[in-house]
Amino acid sequence: MSSRRIVATGTFDILHPGHLFYLEESKKLGDELFVIVARDVNVKHKPHPIIPEDQRLQMVAALKPVDHAMLGDEKDMFLPIEKIRPDIITIGFNQMFDEGRLAQQLAERNLPAKIVRIGKFADGDLCSSRLVVQRIITKRGQDHNNVSETEQRS
């Protein structure tokens, strides 16, 4: 019996428990979790990532639920899907995919993956990169020059 392959996708700019929940729930649906990390040039529907793509890839690959992580294709988002041939593609609760259109595109390419939308994580304090960014600007924006000499690694 072949293993059941799951694909999850995302930018994963500043990792938080919402990402982790999405990946853990995705992994539960099968045996091998492949994560496709968005290329910098392809993030157009929201602000450009803070963290460069190689670093975002490295951190996603280090998370326990993740079996394989790779960068997306800059031109054709379906190319890695064609290589992986997943049984399931998961979508995060706030990812802006039209599931009907995605299903149609997969069918046109003869990719029979089922699409599963993962529910919303019961939010903790800072479960969005946007909120982390806002907190940083609020807490540190005024005095980051003073701060930079004393902070080493936090």
Add this chain to the structure above:
Amino acid sequence: MSSRRIVATGTFDILHPGHLFYLEESKKLGDELFVIVARDVNVKHKPHPIIPEDQRLQMVAALKPVDHAMLGDEKDMFLPIEKIRPDIITIGFNQMFDEGRLAQQLAERNLPAKIVRIGKFADGDLCSSRLVVQRIITKRGQDHNNVSETEQRS
């Protein structure tokens, strides 16, 4: 033969490959890696963490090299060390411990752990929480109000 226990410590505010390198190198020294995550109230030598302690703990626990993660003791940093009784305690290249004094304090408590300082990670682009914070302030500080309505999760 009992397993060789390693303790690593840190704040782990915004996770980056420098943290990962420190934890991976620590894990290589033994069998079980215990990570003690600094309590919010105990981070005094650098700016207060952006991410609350429970969330920092959750994200550290999700990293592949980490076998056990726990919050530190608010009053006595040696209490968790006494419970774990590690063979080795690792220190990050930029953690401000006086290794001689630390060895003396461990000896006074009858804790025979060896202290190992982990070398510096060959820096990638953003291997410090400080640099991530600075980039966020530079890139987003001016227009984060415009941004907040479009960005969902990155």
